[in-house]
Amino acid sequence: MVSCFRWQTPEVAKTHSVETPYGSVTFTVYGTPKPKRPAILTYHDVGLNYKSCFQPLFQFGDMQEIIQNFVRVHVDAPGMEEGAPVFPLGYQYPSLDQLADMIPCILQYLNFSTIIGVGVGAGAYILSRYALTHPDTVEGLVLINIDPNAKGWMDWAAHKLTGLTSSIPEMILGHLFSQEELSGNSELIQKYRNIITHAPNLENIELYWNSYNNRRDLNLERGGAVTLKCPVMLVVGDQAPHEDAVVECNSKLDPTQTSFLKMADSGGQPQLTQPGKLTEAFKYFLQGMGYMASSCMTRLSRSRTASLTSAASIDGNRSRSRTLSQSSESGTLPSGPPGHTMEVSC
Numbered sequence: 001m002v003s004c005f006r007w008q009t010p011e012v013a014k015t016h017s018v019e020t021p022y023g024s025v026t027f028t029v030y031g032t033p034k035p036k037r038p039a040i041l042t043y044h045d046v047g048l049n050y051k052s053c054f055q056p057l058f059q060f061g062d063m064q065e066i067i068q069n070f071v072r073v074h075v076d077a078p079g080m081e082e083g084a085p086v087f088p089l090g091y092q093y094p095s096l097d098q099l100a101d102m103i104p105c106i107l108q109y110l111n112f113s114t115i116i117g118v119g120v121g122a123g124a125y126i127l128s129r130y131a132l133t134h135p136d137t138v139e140g141l142v143l144i145n146i147d148p149n150a151k152g153w154m155d156w157a158a159h160k161l162t163g164l165t166s167s168i169p170e171m172i173l174g175h176l177f178s179q180e181e182l183s184g185n186s187e188l189i190q191k192y193r194n195i196i197t198h199a200p201n202l203e204n205i206e207l208y209w210n211s212y213n214n215r216r217d218l219n220l221e222r223g224g225a226v227t228l229k230c231p232v233m234l235v236v237g238d239q240a241p242h243e244d245a246v247v248e249c250n251s252k253l254d255p256t257q258t259s260f261l262k263m264a265d266s267g268g269q270p271q272l273t274q275p276g277k278l279t280e281a282f283k284y285f286l287q288g289m290g291y292m293a294s295s296c297m298t299r300l301s302r303s304r305t306a307s308l309t310s311a312a313s314i315d316g317n318r319s320r321s322r323t324l325s326q327s328s329e330s331g332t333l334p335s336g337p338p339g340h341t342m343e344v345s346c
Contacts, residue, residue, distance in 0.1 A: 011067070015081075020105040022094040026081040027106055030058075031071040037291065038114040038139045040072040041103070043123030045145070046209045047172040047196045049081060050074035053120055053271070060275040066283065069292060070116070075106065077122075079204030086203050093207035096122065096215045100129040104137075113137065116286075120144040120271060121175070121242070122212040128228065129218065135229045140289050142282060144235040144271060147245035148218040148252070168206050169197040177268040178239055188272065220252040227252075233259045233285045235278065237266035259285060 015028045028050060033039065044053035054074060058067060077099060079087055087093070094102070103126075107115070114137050117127035124146035131138040166174070173182060173193055181189055199205055219226045232253055236246035243262075250260045261281050266274040286292045 016109065018105050018109045020102040022098040022102055023078050025075065025078055025102045025106065026084075027073050027075045029071065029073050029110065031067060033071045033112065034069060037070055038116050039107075039110070039112045040066075040070045041106075041115040041117050041127075042072065042074045043117070043119040043126050044075075044077065044080070045121030045123055045176065046212050047169075047176060047192075047199075047205055048120075049076050051082070052192070052195055053123070054118075057271040057275045057278060060279055062276060063279045063282075066279070066286065066292070071112075073106065073110065073112070073115075075103070075123075077208050079201055080208060084201050084204060086201055087207065091207070093204075093211055095211055096126050097129055099211070100126045100133070103127075103130045104134065107137065114139050116140040116142070116289075118142040118144075118282075119146070120269070121146070122208065122215075125212070125215055125218070131228055131230060132218065132226065138230050140231045140233075140285065141228065142233045142235065142285065143246075143249075145240065145242040145246065145268070146234065146249055147242055148220050148249045149245065150215055150217040151213060167197075168202065168209065169193070172196055172205070172209060175241060178237070178241055180239065181267045220249065222252050222254060227254060228257070231257050231259075231285070231289055233261060233281065235261045235263065235270055235281070237268055237270045237273075238262055238264045240266075240268045240270075242268075259288075 011030045013028050013030055015026060017024050017026045042050060042054050044050050051074075057063060058072070076084075078094065079085075107113070116139050117131065119125070119127040119142070121144070124141075124143040125148065127138075127141055128143060128146060128148065131141055173189075173196060176192065177189060196202075196205070221227060234246050234250050234253075236243050246260075250258060259281075261278075263270045263274055263277055266277070270278055283292060
C-alpha cells in the first residue's frame with residue numbers, strides 16, 4: 001500500500017500591491033521560489049476573489065505535495081481583494097486585455113521569469129490572453145470554464161433580457177453554477193449566493209462582470225498563427241454552463257499540447273466541488289511537463305471509470321483518436337504528455 005506524505009506546516013502568505021498602467025493590482029504569494037521551477041499563478045472568476053475561488057482546492061490534503069514544490073501567486077482582479085474600497089462613480093474598469101497586461105508588472109516585481117497559470121472563467125480568459133502575448137513566460141495553463149469567444153448578437157440579446165428580470169448577483173450565479181445546482185440550492189450554493197449578494201464591493205464586481213461580457217474574441221485557430229503554444233489542460237464540469245464553450249476551445253487548440261478534462265458530478269465550479277479529482281489531474285499535468293516525476297497518485301486511479309481519448313496529428317491536417325478505458329483495479333492512469341481527453345466519473 002502506497003502512502004503519500006502530507007505536509008502540515010502552515011503556509012505564510014505575503015500580500016503585495018503594485019501600480020500598473022491600468023491601476024493597482026493586489027496579489028498574495030505563498031511559499032518561496034524554487035530553483036528552475038515556474039511559479040503557479042492563479043486568476044479567479046467574476047463574483048469571487050482568490051480565496052473564495054481557489055482556497056478549497058489549494059487547501060485540499062493531496063494538493064500539499066504540489067504547493068510544497070512550487071511558489072504560488074494568487075492575483076485578485078482590481079477591487080476584488082478583501083476589504084477593497086468601492087471604486088468612485090464613473091471609474092473606468094480595465095478590460096480583460098488590460099487585466100492581462102498587468103501580469104508582467106507582477107512578475108517583474110517578484111522577479112519571476114515563468115509561470116504555470118491556473119484560471120477560472122474570466123481568469124482563464126485573462127491568462128490565455130497573457131499567454132498569447134507573452135508565450136515565452138508561460139510554461140503551462142490550466143483553464144477551467146474558459147470561453148474564448150466574444151459575445152455574439154444573440155448572446156447580447158439574451159444577456160439584456162436576463163438583466164431586465166434578474167439582479168446582478170443572480171446573473172453572476174448563473175455564470176458560475178448550473179441551473180440544476182441553483183435549483184437544488186445546496187449548502188455550497190447558499191454560501192456563494194450569500195457571498196455575492198452581500199458583497200460590500202458589489203459595485204466593483206459588476207464592473208468586472210461588465211468587462212467580462214465585453215471581452216474580445218481570442219481568435220484561436222488550430223494550426224494558425226494565433227494559438228496557445230504551451231501545454232494546456234482544459235477543465236469543465238459535465239452539464240456546466242460553459243461546457244459547450246470549453247469543447248469549442250478544445251477544438252481550436254493543438255491536440256498534441258492539449259488535455260481536456262470533463263468532470264462528472266462537479267457542476268459549474270469543479271475546483272470547489274471536486275478538489276480531489278482536480279488535484280490528481282493537475283499532478284498528471286505537471287508530470288507531463290517534466291515536474292514531480294515521483295508524485296504519489298491515488299484518486300483518479302480509484303475512479304470507477306476514466307476514459308482517455310488521445311488525438312494525434314496526421315500529415316499536419318488530419319487527426320485520429322484512440323480511446324483507452326481503465327477500471328479502478330487496473331492501477332494508475334498514465335502520466336504521459338498532453339494530447340488527450342479525460343472524462344472522469346466517480
